[in-house]
Amino acid sequence: MPQPKKGPRLASSPAHERLMLANMATSLYAHGRITTTLPKAKRLRPLAERMITFAKRGDLASRRRVMRVIRDKSVVHKLFTEIAEQMEQREGGYTRITRIAPRKGDNAPQAIIELVTEPVSPKQATVREAEAAAKQAAKDEDNEMAEATEAAITGGMAEDATDQAVAANESGEDVAAADQSAVDLQKESKEAEAAEAQAEEDADVAEDVAKADEK
Known part of the structure; x- marks a missing residue:
């Protein structure tokens, strides 16, 4: 049996694995949280967060890209309207994985993967705005300094040329x-x-x- 190139295979074939992850992502967006095994939760997390990133863009191309994975139109509508709005202030980390007790029977490690719907704290938002403002101010200051330096060089060259011309005109007879x-x-x-x-x-x-x- 062929082995996967990266990570354990969660289903009998790659197509089955993609379909399984798509169904899990659909349930996650529909209910906000699901309980599954820890390996499946870790494999689901990148896919779920990528779909949220597309939803935050909100354009037609992103909607079509999400529809290739999530086939339920009502869930896609919820993803682009409600979930994307809740994640507007977040730059990543849209999901949270919490380990729980092992599953009875086979003792498989279980976990809960859920959407992080808590609003970003005002302190964090203020810090981010201050950092962005500081970066923009530093960039503007560098641009102004470069313009001032260029203007000074240009003005100095023009002044030197003028002085030389005046000196040449005034000292024509002396020469x-x-x-x-x-x-x-x-x-x-x-x-x-x-x-x-x-x-x-x-x-x-x-x-x-x-x-x-x-x-």
Whole structure:
């Protein structure tokens, strides 16, 4: 006999197991609680909570998705109207499993799985609202800081460009005068170098003449 890939098989075939879980979920939504064995309750819980999640969405696609599992239209109507409204403030944990005494005869562990219909406490709701508000405020502050930084960078670049343009316009004559002074200094330097070279050449000629006279 083939073995299931994950977890124990609760029925003779996968199709039988899906049908059994669907019937149990239908009874759970209709009566609010059912008594079954502990393994079946643990396998039922994810399916039941997934159907409630679809019901909280409330759109047509979600209703059709639930109708593939829950075939009783009256139970589906109750799930989408009453149960979904009761679970509006909850973000999960729609069911509760409570262990009870073992079953007589085979001593199988039993449990009660029920819908958590108690309203969320005002304190928890206030804490969640405060956390959401704090996250939104932090996000808005980060966005404002980023915008301010970008504006400051843009403004600084524009100011620098303006200062450079003004400085260039104001110092146009100074730049031309500095260029002329550089040209004059370069010309004077060349003339000084030429005079120095001529003086060295004259000194060498005079030295040669002095040595010839000594001889």
